[in-house]
Amino acid sequence: MTASHSRRHVQPAAPAAAEGLWSDDEVEVPLPGGDVTDGVVRVGDTVRRPIGPHSRLVHDVLTHLDQVGFAGSPRFLGLDAKGREVLTFVAGEVAGRPWPAWVADERRIVSVARLVRSYDDAVVTLPIPESGADPQFAAPAGTPPSVAGRAELLGHMDVTPENVVFRDAEAVALIDFDLVRPATRAEEVGNVLQWWAPLMPIEDREPVLRDVDPIARAMVIVDAYGLSDADRDLLVPVMRNAADRTWYLMKQRAEDLGGG
Ligand SMILES: Nc1ncnc2c1ncn2[C@@H]1O[C@H](COP(=O)(O)OP(=O)(O)OP(=O)(O)O)[C@@H](O)[C@H]1O
Ligand SMILES: [Mg+2]
Structure with a gap:
């Protein structure tokens, strides 16, 4: 660091x-x-x-x-x-590393979820390009097929604290759209949950989020986004599948590009 x-x-x-x-x-x-x-x-x-x-x-x-x-x-x-x-x-205000204490604030996660909802509702009217519609396209050999279903919109898919701008403790803008890709709403919310609940192994969590209750925060995020009941049922299988698929992608990148 x-x-x-x-x-x-x-x-x-x-x-x-x-x-x-x-x-x-x-x-x-x-x-x-x-x-x-x-x-x-x-x-x-x-x-x-x-x-x-x-x-x-x-x-x-x-x-x-x-x-x-x-x-x-x-x-x-x-x-x-x-x-x-x-x-x-x-x-x-944007989080740097290590993440500041306010990443744990409940008001912040509500506003992040609402911002992502408003982004998704704004981007949904942009047609998804043909070439990007198939999640298996360009996936490394061995990658399990996506269980996410048909993409609904071009998701941001990188809603980390470093990529959200706050003013007066409210999330006001998403930045860093480099990982934009065709996604479902369940995949988009899954990405928010990964970073902000956070739904990740405790040893991988940033210190400021070690002691929070990630399940309680996940419920706050899902409610603030207003995810449908059908999509709530998909969240856990979609997130597990995304983690499995990412493992293959990171392995390939490590082999092709070197490094971690
Ligand atoms: N349009 C913007 N307005 C305000 N601040 C920005 C903007 N773009 C970037 N920044 C600031 O610069 C930092 C780095 O920018 P950005 O997130 O685009 O690249 P990066 O974080 O290096 O890329 P990655 O997230 O892929 O590692 C952000 O965390 C934020 O603090
Ligand atoms: Mg960034």
Whole structure:
């Protein structure tokens, strides 16, 4: 863990971004957050992030969210001279590592679940691209088939504390859409439960969530999302299946890319 990961980031409000107009010679401030994407920086009222094969889908999602008037995500402004995506900077508070004590607050998890619900309801009108509809597509050999059923929407599927912006202890925006993919609502809520209940082995939990009651918190999250009864019945098998499938994916990545 680096020193930069051990503080929380309180991000001051910035003046409104001038639409489509950004300078390329302003100071770049590194934004350490999660563990995956290197080179995320803030430049004025914008964030610059490296792009990859998934970025076209991410940009389609962010553009759709803007068009339907969803306020809980950054806006995609285009690519800069270095080929990076340019997003609006969302002012607020985001968890760093180790996670701050407020990750355990019940009010926070209610607002996270409501934000994810409003995201899902906003993205559901964007058609799912054909190529991404089959969960078995590009899955490593041996991966058990998905039991999630037909995808309903393009889920965020990475609702970690580092990827939610809060203001006044309320979740106001999701960021980091790199893992967007066709998903069901049960899969999306399962992802929220994994991080925020948290439904994971106690030895894997961040210290601030070691002593919470994850089942009680899971019920709060599922109720605040307003998950249907049919989807509640699917949650446990879908989450177990997702964990099994992820094991194969991580194994393949470790073999292909090295590292952990
Ligand atoms: N649009 C944004 N508005 C405000 N803050 C942002 C924005 N994008 C990123 N950040 C800040 O930068 C941090 C890192 O950004 P991001 O989550 O996009 O990448 P990452 O965490 O490195 O990627 P990954 O989660 O894949 O490891 C976030 O945790 C957040 O603190
Ligand atoms: Mg992140």
